[in-house]
Amino acid sequence: MTDLWQDAMDHAVSAARGAGQVVREALLEDRMVMVKSSSVDLVTQTDQKVEQLIIQSVKEKFPTHRFIGEESVAAGEPCVLSDEPTWIIDPIDGTTNFVHRFPFVAVSIGFSVNKQRAEPAGRASGPGQQRAGPAGPGQQLSRASGPSQRAGPAAEPLLAFLQVEFGVVYSCLEDKMFTARRGRGSFCNGDPLQVSEQKAIQQSIIATEFGSDRDPEVVDKIFSSLRNILCIPVHGIRSAGTAAINMCLVASGCVEAYYEIGMHVWDLAAASLIVSEAGGVLMDVEGGPFDLMSRRVIAANNRTIAERISGEIQAYAPARDDAAAPGADP
Ligand SMILES: O=P(O)(O)O[C@H]1[C@H](O)[C@@H](O)[C@H](O)[C@H](O)[C@@H]1O
Ligand SMILES: [Mg+2]
Ligand SMILES: [Mg+2]
Numbered sequence: 001m002t003d004l005w006q007d008a009m010d011h012a013v014s015a016a017r018g019a020g021q022v023v024r025e026a027l028l029e030d031r032m033v034m035v036k037s038s039s040v041d042l043v044t045q046t047d048q049k050v051e052q053l054i055i056q057s058v059k060e061k062f063p064t065h066r067f068i069g070e071e072s073v074a075a076g077e078p079c080v081l082s083d084e085p086t087w088i089i090d091p092i093d094g095t096t097n098f099v100h101r102f103p104f105v106a107v108s109i110g111f112s113v114n115k116q117r118a119e120p121a122g123r124a125s126g127p128g129q130q131r132a133g134p135a136g137p138g139q140q141l142s143r144a145s146g147p148s149q150r151a152g153p154a155a156e157p158l159l160a161f162l163q164v165e166f167g168v169v170y171s172c173l174e175d176k177m178f179t180a181r182r183g184r185g186s187f188c189n190g191d192p193l194q195v196s197e198q199k200a201i202q203q204s205i206i207a208t209e210f211g212s213d214r215d216p217e218v219v220d221k222i223f224s225s226l227r228n229i230l231c232i233p234v235h236g237i238r239s240a241g242t243a244a245i246n247m248c249l250v251a252s253g254c255v256e257a258y259y260e261i262g263m264h265v266w267d268l269a270a271a272s273l274i275v276s277e278a279g280g281v282l283m284d285v286e287g288g289p290f291d292l293m294s295r296r297v298i299a300a301n302n303r304t305i306a307e308r309i310s311g312e313i314q315a316y317a318p319a320r321d322d323a324a325a326p327g328a329d330p
Helices: 006-026 045-061 070-074 095-100 216-230 243-251 265-276 303-312
Strands: 031-035 042-044 066-069 086-093 106-112 140-144 164-171 176-181 186-188 205-208 236-238 257-261 281-283 296-300
Touching: 006 045, 006 086, 006 106, 006 164, 006 176, 031 045, 031 095, 042 045, 042 095, 045 066, 045 070, 045 086, 045 095, 045 106, 066 070, 066 265, 070 086, 086 095, 086 243, 086 265, 106 243, 106 265, 164 243, 164 265, 176 243, 176 265, 186 265, 205 216, 205 243, 216 236, 216 257, 216 303, 243 257, 243 265, 243 296, 257 303, 265 281, 265 296, 281 303, 296 303
Parallel strands: 066 086, 205 236, 205 257
Antiparallel strands: 031 042, 031 140, 086 106, 106 164, 164 176, 176 186, 257 296, 281 296
């Protein structure tokens, strides 16, 4: 039987690897740093250049396919998922790390077709069961120099989920290519991945991020959740500075879970499949089904730990990624 998407996945791996080379080379030069939704939501010309390189390379091979790219959406493109083949691209996940040369920077490429409708709300996604402001010419904030110097959820009871067919996350400073194809497992540089077998959250490491919203009320919720989880107690809390790499650490069994509220579909699409194909669980922060467009996620090695984390999170609902889409529920 013809495998419709293997050619596309092979292209994604090649494009991510090529983009990683561009990122590594850019680290050796001065980088123009701009801002998006806040003064700490950074973007560089490399983010924009890498995204366009990936999109143009895909358009040459697959001219009818659609795109959701972080920097294209920031420049005003719609963030809409349909049944059409759609490439979901974060050209640099970990831009703040990139600006500071903190060595965790990823290129993330997810691919979705045929939106799936989830089970009735209340069930987490299980292994292999993946259910489901504009930066134009942003103002220049500062120049990050090279090495020598320094720079909620659709209201309807059934949530529409993506059919993520494959995911590619390239941690380009570690040279680790994380890949997953629906129903065929997850890999890092070709070696199979398996989530941690740890059952006790008290013997776990939990990853999270602090995002780029500095509203004191949001920060209070973030720290309240962090305090609750730290005091379970857990062995530790970690932040790689990139959602995609945090989730690949879950898939690799290095941390038991990752949660966050505020990241976006392009941070999650590829890595969500990498987690589920490594035997992990994806869930909404309030325990319901994972919804890629909700900007909320718990990715864990098992449901027990995911539910415990859900019970400790002070949840809130940022504007959905598809909130501006025609007919979308806010
Ligand atoms: O902007 P990039 O692509 O670097 O993505 C990161 C977000 O910026 C953070 O807010 C968020 O907390 C995550 O770290 C996410 O990976
Ligand atoms: Mg990102
Ligand atoms: Mg990014």
